Amino acid sequence: MTSTASPVRGGPCRTIAAVLVVALVVAACTTTRPIDPAAPASLAEEVRPGDRVSITTRDGRALAFEVVTVEPDALLGAEQRVERNEIATLEVTQTSVAKTSVLVGGTYLAFFLIMVVLGAGAAAVALGPG
Numbered sequence: 001m002t003s004t005a006s007p008v009r010g011g012p013c014r015t016i017a018a019v020l021v022v023a024l025v026v027a028a029c030t031t032t033r034p035i036d037p038a039a040p041a042s043l044a045e046e047v048r049p050g051d052r053v054s055i056t057t058r059d060g061r062a063l064a065f066e067v068v069t070v071e072p073d074a075l076l077g078a079e080q081r082v083e084r085n086e087i088a089t090l091e092v093t094q095t096s097v098a099k100t101s102v103l104v105g106g107t108y109l110a111f112f113l114i115m116v117v118l119g120a121g122a123a124a125v126a127l128g129p130g
Helices: 011-026 097-127
Strands: 030-035 052-057 062-066 069-071 074-076 081-083 087-095
Touching: none
Parallel strands: none
Antiparallel strands: 030 087, 052 062, 052 087, 069 074, 074 081
């Protein structure tokens, strides 16, 4: 009796590689830094659309959202608008596309090289002594 099941292309190695790449992309390289909301610099110089912000307002509310629009004296999210004079503390989290790309590319390259070395070792064992 012969088996009609076809082998999975790439097998578990490909699955492991895909999981690693997805995990790295999801965990992207980010930088969080505090911003002084009272500083004379414009919010537009410190915060960009797409940044994630954590804000504590002067009345004690804690807000966290993705910035959609930056105005000279306000930050706007999808459903929030916070005026500069309402902000007690401000932290900005920015994702670095360059750092993330290098991390993902480097990890993929390392995984590929490991698979090549393991594959060469497996081929040598299969061929046996010369």
